[in-house]
Amino acid sequence: MDGAPVTTTRRDLFRYAAASGALVIVAPLAACSRRAEDAAGVREAQSSAIGPFVIINSDETIQIAFPNPEMGQGVDTALPMIVAEELGADFDKVSVVQMPLELIRGEDGEITWKYIAQGSGGSYSIVGRWDGLRQAGAVARELLIAAAAQEWDAPTGEITVEKGVLRHAASGRETTFGAVADIAATLTPPTEAPLKPREEFSLIGTPQKMKNARAIVTGEAIYGIDAEVPGMTHAVMARCPYFDGTALRVDDSAARAVPGVIDVVKVDRPPHGGPYDVQAEGYAVVAENTWAAMKGREALNIEWDHGPFADESTASFKAHCEELLQGEGQIVRNDGDLAGAFANAATTHEAYYWQPYVSHAPLEPQNCVADVRDDEIYIIGPMQFPSSANRAVAAKLGRDRLSIKVDITRLGGGFGRRLSSDYAVEAAVISDAVRRPVKLLWTREDDMRHDFYRPSGMHHLRACFDANGDMTGWAHRLASASKYYRRPNLPETEYWKAELYQDDFPAQLVDNLQMEYFSAKSGAPRGSWRAPAHTANAFVVQSFLDEIAHERGEDPLALRLRILGDSRDLTYENHGGPTFNPGRLAAVLRLAADRGGYGAPMAPGRGRGIAAHFTFGGYVAQVVDVEIGDDGTLRVPRVVAAVDVGTVVNPNGIAAQLESGVNDGLSTALRLAISVEGGRVITGNFNTYQLMRIAEAPPEIETHIIDNGDPPAGMGEMGLPPLAAALANAIFQANGKRIRELPIDDQLRA
């Protein structure tokens, strides 16, 4: 922000600062409440002081800061749109800038946000910043109006604003933002500014291109891996490949002899069974450049023990899950009388499904710059929750959080991996040891073998129908290794909460329903992967529905629609709650079916499948077309989606995220699995973790939006969950093969 003096000394008051013709506005925002932001380590602040910035330059250009890290989800454009709408700015004249992480110590001594919450995750950026950024824009607009009113000696109520121009119709006068910005900067901001009614929106809801596109296509965009500080050294680490293993012997003499190598530093492993501050024990080779550090690492001679999970493999974990499902688990939801429903059923249905571990694999591998000094620490890197990095580094090195400055870069993908701050902690430990600034780089193999994987598990589904054809019973049994584990004060009886969402469809839509969880043991680290367990559960539930429909001789769409029923609010305590409206899910199903030509006769070898899911407040249905060759070659020529995420800020961004979800979902379903052997991950790079390339991507993806003016939901994740099921359902129609295990890999070639 060019050194503009943006400071707050008291909360709950608007502040202003004039700096070289620029108007900087800091507005208080309504309290943001969100459970998931606990992950940031920042306590929830009611009425905390906050403020997105608006800078208006005398040349009519406007700079708007976006508070949340940008990882491809489009907040660098969508969040400034919210401010610009209320401000009445000409968006073509707006440039955007990443707001640095700003933390303060609150009056109660706890660390909190200085202006506004600043994490990206849970499809929450739009939802969480919506009210505050609108207010910030509105306050700025009111100040500009007040400035014009003062100039013209006109009542503020008679002045209108449109695209950076202020008008007073009665006197026929008009001026621009830039012309009155310096006066506005001297005025006392109002304590409250009126918000535009939705009917007056002229920017929100219009398709806008990404503001940073030019920087990206010219190679100028700065990612974590591009960050530099003076005197910086480079480090790569050899981490223990075995889950929770440790080094038996370390000989670093050859590594130290590599030209350019400065030092070798040990990073201790996290405590067995305890929270992951870092991922594994490791030895960092610090060097003058990246290549020397890599060569130094190769020269390390380390003998690792194989750790407490030495016998674990993908096959053994699968067998473990199968065995668990033979017994009785933890009943985590129990509606009605399931046994009674099955005893009285006219028809019953049953299937098992398997989901592998998958890796986040953001294309920018993990990296972080740390400069640890006696009295201050500087961190810069690609993080979804930079405040988490601040907290984690403070905890690891025993520093005051406010002595640690964290800067945010653009992220080369996140997908949930960068909710964790392990790489920032590693970088800080290394810099602390060598007392020089360090850029820690993970290679691709490091990234893939030391991920927090999307949990793997086996699902057992059962359903029953009565003689009238109504679904009377549903049971979802899941044996998996939960991502909720190794957390302080979290008993194993709570592990299910991250893997089975108790209010997910068809809960509350069938009288007799059970969800049963089996906590499987695995040494593989687990974490949040885009749309976390929704990816697994939507595949399973939406595939099983298709199976049921075919077994019953009923159309799969019709079956869904009659289970969903009419529009009404049901309780939903998971992501995107507190309500779930099955009528909205039915509406996107109908729209996708209509636009996707669902139900039309298909040629041999072709299929058209449908699936839908509710995630993080958003409703998405997808119709997937497949063509399967005689040799089993699968092609997806077209995907048609319908989306209801409430009020849409940037329809272009919605479409982009939907396309991303489709391609991510397809890539994952086709070929992606992390393989474990001998207590370690063996999959290590893109030659064995084969992400989809352009040849397999659908050439046509259509996004149809329903916007009924409901409160906005995000769009980062909900495009993904229905895809694998819609794909599998299309495959079944094409050739009768039911996909119950992911990835599909060569199953169609059998």
Added chain:
Amino acid sequence: MKLTINGQTFDYAGDPDMPLLWYLRDEAGFKGVKFGCGIAQCGACTVHLNGRATRSCVLPVSAAEGADITTIEGLADGETLHPVQEAWIEEDVAQCGYCQAGQIMAFAALLEENPNPTDEDIDSGLTNICRCGTYTRMRKAIHRAAALRRGEA
């Protein structure tokens, strides 16, 4: 050794085995060239070597001596963007954007050999990875870039 990058000459006396990628990023400061896999799988590190798309993560810097090296920073003609860059903006391709420099370099080279690529040419000629899944827009941008380059758009 002497290296010619984006028309500038650089002297380098370090390890000749250093991959060109790391030379470009750490030594010469061309950070638009990205590291993604280190085994020539993803293409994030794609640069032009005498006009040919080359994955710089597996090429020793010594092998680039004497060649004309172009990175994403040198693709535009001053402020005038290359048609592929232009098309990428027009179709709003990028999401996280990390792979896009490599994608653009790969396609800009392909376009020199084949000014009118079909979808099949794209499928067989472009194998860079985009983790965000921008392929659908990328395909549109590729056709637009080809048209721009032919002066049709």
